[in-house]
Amino acid sequence: MSDDYTYIAEADREKRIAALSSVGAALLLTGLKLGVGFATNSLGILSEAAHSGLDLVAAVVTYWAVRAASRPADADHPYGHGKVENLSALVETLLLLLTCGWIVREAVDRLFFEAVHVEPSVWGLAVMGVSIVVDISRARMLRRVARKHNSQALEADALHFSTDVWSSAVVIAGLLALRAAMFFPQDSFMFAVLQRADAFAALVVSCIVVFVSLQLGRRAVDVLLDGGAQEQVERAADALKDLPGIVRIERLRVRQSGPRTFVDLLLCVPQGMSFEASHTLSEQAERRLQAVLPQADVIVHMEPASPDEVGMLERIRGVAASHGLAVHAVSFMLVDGEQHVDLHAEVAGEERLEVAHERVSAFEADLARTLGKATVVTHIEPVAVREDALPEASNEALTAVEGVVHSLLDAEPDVDDCHNMRLHRLGDELSLSFHCRMSPETPVSVAHEAATRLEKSLRARLGDISRVAIHMEPTPRNHQA
Structure with a gap:
């Protein structure tokens, strides 16, 4: 948990640094563009100044949103304050659309109603070049932090600066067109077209900003409405x-x-x-x-x-578990369209027979209803628990049993070997367990049949064997011939 808190604290610090640096960059670009825009009377540069001014507002909003979103969850906000970032992204979208509306109106006036002289100075080109360099560096940094920490507010800020790169390039193209107009007669068609290139550039800037803004706004609304995931x-x-x-x-x-x-x-x-x-x-x-x-x-x-949705065995065990019972030795068959189920139900050894019978009877009735038309026969037995250690049989007895087991394996060619043999004495009887290996591709049913044959043969050969446990396992592939 402490690692999570450390990660969150580090993420908040990185986001605040990124947001604060974008405030400084937007402030620098807005001042440069306003100064040169008014000096040259270029609507393209002034529109870019307005765009950068909005970037400044957006950067300040982003910085505030990042700080507010980092506050921990409280009683009124159990999911935290993270959606402040998404709300700030929506606010930035609305501000961008308002600015675009003003730019489009001014561009239309200059194209069709009011001719304004624009000075395509070198200063204008230089400022737009500086703007592109700053915008590229800020957009990359903000996008990197936004992706790292899944911050939509920083991603919105990165989109602002990315949009500035393209819009600044369009403005430069418009200013170059104005300089090119100086080489044409003033009454020529090309002169008229190139003179209006600045306004055309402003319209292109607006189209770019509107497109990006609508995408950002849609995503912000999706998150605010718990959609888009x-x-x-x-x-x-x-x-x-x-x-x-x-x-x-x-x-x-x-x-x-x-x-x-x-x-x-x-x-x-x-x-x-x-x-x-x-x-x-x-x-x-x-x-x-x-x-x-x-x-x-x-x-x-x-x-x-x-x-x-589950198999028969899982259904039986599920019903048994609901009654606090464990079952084993489950067998079921279909006779004349009716299910017959036989099983062993385990109860505590000290439990009274009357109580155990009532529990098992309730389980049988519940299981019959679950399976439909079914006959259930249950054998009640105590849970096998031994706290005392069983004494091991003598080495002579173990050697004799091993000889019998290995002789029986000759009749089971699919069984590769026998190992981990254990022989314990239970009073006058013996308890035997051992492991056998078979091919990994052997079906479970075939392995079970082999273990059953071995168990029957051992009981026939060794009359004092009371329990036999044979563990079948796959032969390691690097041990296969």
Whole structure:
């Protein structure tokens, strides 16, 4: 958690520095453009000065928004203050559109109603050249910080400076056209066209600014209305689609609040999943989501999947878990269109038979309803718990049993080897366990059949064997012939 706070504090510091530097750059450019614009009477440069002046206002708004958005969540704002950044982006959009309206009106007046002499001085060209250099450096820096910390306010500021680059280039083209007009007679068509190039340049600037502003405004409104996150939703869904344990993603919602991303989702999981397993699954889902949506605030809710979405065994275990029971040795078959289910239900050894029977009967009735028309037969047995250590059998007995096991393996050519053999004495009887290896491609059903044959053969050969546990595992590929 301390790492998260450190990251957030560092991100806020970087954003404030970036926003403050854009204020200084906008102030410099606005002063230069105003001075040269009034000196040369160039509407293109004056429109650029107005644009830079608006950039200055936007930069100040951005700086305020970044500071306000960094405040932590409180009782009135449980999701934090991040949307202040999105609101500031919308305000910047409206200011840009108002400025464009003024520029378009002035340009139309100069094109059709009022002729104004413009001096295409070298100073005008120099100021616009300086503007392009400053704008490129500021736009790159702001865009880098905006992408790093997912700040729409800084991204809006970067768009302002990027727009200035293109609009300044258009103004330079207009001023060059005015200088070119000096080489044509004043009553010629080319002179009239080139004389109005400055106003045409102002119109082009306005079109660029309007286009960018509308894009920025649409995105700001989307975030303010908790929309426009479809791409993030798709990335989140792709991150979870192959996570084991999830039956279905019922709901996945993503909302943006300034630089922070909030995700809430509803996962359907198998009915028999334990609390510990579901908690582990939710942590895995959260880590995967934060890998594709860094620093996301994730809330995972889980509910059991419907019976039709899981297999028969999962459905039986889910019903048993709802009654506080564990089951094993489950078998089911379909006879004349009716399900027959046999299973063993585990209860505490000290529980009274009357209480255990009532619990198991309720489970049987519930399971029959869940499966439809079904007959359920349950064998009640105590949970096998031994706290005392079982004594190991003698070396002579273990050697004798090993010989029997290895002789039986000759009849099982698909079994590669036998190892980890353990033999314990339970009074007058023995408990045997060992591991066998088979090919990794062997189906589970085939491996189970081999283990069952070995167990039956061992019980037939060794009458004092009470328990046999055979663990089947794949042969490591580097050990295969």
